[in-house]
Amino acid sequence: MELRSNQWYAGEDRNAYIHRAWMRRGVPDDAFRGRPQIAIANTASDLTPCNAHLTGVAQFVKNGILEAGGVPQELPVVSLGETNVRPTAMLWRNMAAMSTEEMLRANPIDGVVLLGGCDKTIPSLLMAAASVDIPAVVIPGGPMLNGTFRGAPLGCGTGVWKLSEEVRAGKLSQDDFTRSESAMIRSAGHCNTMGTASTMALVAEALGTIVPGIAGTPAADARLSEAAQLTGRLAVDLVKDGRTPSTFLTKGSFHNAIVALAAIGGSTNAVVHLLAIAGRLGIDLTVEDFDRIGARVPLLVDLQPAGRHLMEDLFRAGGLLAVLREVKDLLDPEALTITGRPLVDYLDAAEIFDREVISVRESPLQADAGIALLRGNLAPDGAIIKPAAATPDLLQHRGRALVFDSIEDFHERIDDPELDVDADSVMILRGCGPKGYPGMPEVSNMPLPTKLLEQGVRDMVRICDGRMSGTAYGTVVLHVAPEAAAGGPLALVRTGDWIVLDVAGRRLDVELSAEELAAREPSAAMTEAFANPQRGWERLYVDHVQQADTGADLDFLVGASGSEVPRESH
Template sequence: MKYNLRSHQWFYGANETGLLHKGALRSAGIDMDNYHGQPIIGIANTWGELNNCNISLKEVAEQVKEGIYEAGGIPLEFPVITLGEELMKPSAMLYRNLLSMDVEENLRSYPIDGVITLGNCDKTVPGLLMGAISANLPTIQLNAGPKQVGVHKGKRLGSGTDLWKYWDELRKGVIDEEEWENIGISLSCGAGSCNTMGTAATMNGLLEALGIMPLGLSTLPIDADERAAINKEAGKRIVQMVFDDLKPADILTKAAFRNASTLLMALGGSTNAIIHLTAIAGRLNIPIYPEVFNEMAQLVPCIANVQPAGSYLIDEFDRAGGIPAVLNRLNTVLDGNTITYTGQTLGNLISESIAIDEEVIRPLSAPISPLPAIAILTGNLAPAGAVIKVASASLELLDHTGPALVFNNYEDMLNRIDDPELPVSANTVLILRNTGPKGVPGMPEWGMIPIPKKLQLQGVKDMVRISDARMSGTSFGTVVLHVAPEAALGSVLALVKDGDLVSINVMERQIKLEVDDHELQLRKQQWQPIVSLHKRGYPALYIREVLQANEGCDFDFLKPKNKEELIFISPTVGRS
């Protein structure tokens, strides 16, 4: 037997281990009596009852298996850690890199020739792909889709976005606790990801542009009949990809990442995508931050009229044409020659995808917000960059200078934000620090600092807010995020004092603390680092190895530094 496939090393060994390996699968109920060298296809599943977004992936796996069997492959499903955005504390982001390691090491150590990864919730999407890239075996990624839309008093509710708005109404006393609970019931409208252009919808959509997910799949409702056929077809296709040796590194070129960045701007998508795309590209040693994002931001405005930047929800966006229609709108700035997992070019696949509703998917000539949709700012307050989602910010605050009010951590902010004596005005710049990758750890979505209650009662709806944290893709406002380096490293962010003037100018991509260098040096001499409580285990590893936001918050030891480190090393197959 010629060992053409990776799995053949396990099953056609020159000693007793081949028999042993086939026997292990036979004992697990896999038909190895008729095995004659078929490809082994792994199905990495993030299903779990702790993650309501991903509950339906169990059914997706079964549909994929049908296609794999039909194409002559052998499917082997295996669990990987599930990252549930709503229940995981302090943040699912803390465990994104762990999921990537889980995927990579399963693919490294088991007899797998290709893989279909199943995710849906925010961090499962990039975590799965990062691991698959590092393994560099033929890969297709599938999702489960957005949840149904809940209704409260006749209003269709956007996941996250409307929650934050009603929370402010509760704090102001506009609604009572009973109505608040009823809103919660309405929002509990079944399994699936957020039905707004949050991180889940953004990242799944970007995977379509990258060429690693079926076009049109990401926004299909979770119960759409078309999903079964697409999932089955993906199962068939992955078998052929193994024979064609079509791997992530062949598909995910710099041009593909430029396409994804272009789509991100057009969607007015989640700021989290900046971190995730940077990390995904980093696994291939492809630099994209900040140059690619800045370039695309200058070319492409937000044209997807979807919450939180716009008005509609994902089901309406899908009916209007979804991701393929947006990509078709962008055909003059996309590289249509990039190869997708289908073997066809992106340009060929989107050529007939037309927007059905021009109010939901606008022409480039009639965007929902001016350029840029997302901007990366730099200056002495963020030497390595900070991110603002301009599409959901207040135009009058994009060029602003005001006195700082500093919260040293999340608990400090929660304890003081509604204090009626808080020394704050509408002109104040709210600063939240020590909430970055190392500082918490995990860089939670705490950046959309609530508008202080005393100002809300005065009618203030937005303020400039700056932090080294992230914010939910469903959030909104003039919020500057991902300040790098973070405060926990003793950066300038750690040195800001109440009353210091802070300025942002989004059009000039500037963010500045108006304090002279000599004064900052004196403050730095007095700065004391925070001592972490994490002395062992995964959080301690995270703090030690995590890179800053401008490098995607990946682990240093997972990111290749040169071509040699891109090589995936399989184990020596023999006795365990």
């Protein structure tokens, strides 16, 4: 076993002396002579409340590393809190991945345990690990415990969207809305709905980067600490075996992740994250794969926002492995996990303990639940929709466009009682893509006009080049590519144009000829609202970010650079 850290610590020259001396600080000499150095890339932060408990989890990882003969080295990395970071956490995902990649490469480490929870943390950590390609394993922070309000389950995020609309509709008092705040967040952990955080943990397990059976363990459950300690031991074994991401992650691994995404009714955000991770590995994954593989996968998990229950219930009911056992025939049987064994090997012992939460294959909640890819003259490079979260009657729809040129334009006009809108209108919000905002914010699930809420309307067709929260719901077409700021046809639509959505036919069109579209000019109000940063990360991001259909990574970060780093000279 040739340790990468020997490049720093082995030998008797001046550089090796400096490395050992500065790191020693009471550590015995044998810590630097032949023992694997395992980093713990920790996204804990008080400003990322969903990850704040990960420092405690890290201690159990350290225990496991020490037990297996390794040396733990905690490495704080960029932490992105979905609820706090402005203008949107997605703007910083690629920066978090890039900085973590550089720190993993630059430091004397042989392997890494990746601690993430909140939406962008697990994707950014996996992007970094894939690019460096050193042994890496994920420990997810876990969901918080179920919350309740007025006797009913209150899901993180989903409850906010529902209750805030009830306030706007005059059905819930402002005082009751405020009282629900303290009922929603009941414990440590990330969102307890099938939002992006829960989705990415479960999908990362299906991908093979988490020890099977761990994802979805609640943050407050002692079994997460046990899993963290055992994963710390495993990290040392990964180094000894030379098991890096490129040695076991294949196209089949992503196939399994897509099947899992559909079966659990996961967040649409998983599409851009999986595409970005695959891009770092050089695996040819496309948006078409999500439709081809996932479109006929049944929805088996009854969780908010598409259903009734919460993540604590899914864990109690049997967890991800019980879900995957029901669709075992749809999985790639050869795709390996971090343990070196195929994912399918872990399914036979799985069992459903509550069929209200996890349905059997023969009685799915929805027969065809995967992410649907739409194309047409409004989305030449594709757009996506999550049928499981949509109103069935709206999945085939024709309506007049109501266009908003920016988020500010939307907020200024949406509650205007004179707004020319009805339940059949198709609301279009543009300028919200990777370049336009920048960062592709979660605004696609636009709040409905107040005048319609008062009439009892609770869903409409909405189209946007941005994203939406995994905790959100509704008939929302999103990730439209190319985005308006990149010259996509969404920039040319006008209020009053007829829009046709046909999910079964996989179409999204505006009823205009190619000649008429080509003759139009983008509105000045829209182009003036596009992001135009002059410096810093935002400037770099706007200049280099790719479109949603390829994962919205930076063009110069696609692919791997390996773990080699030049030697320094002191």
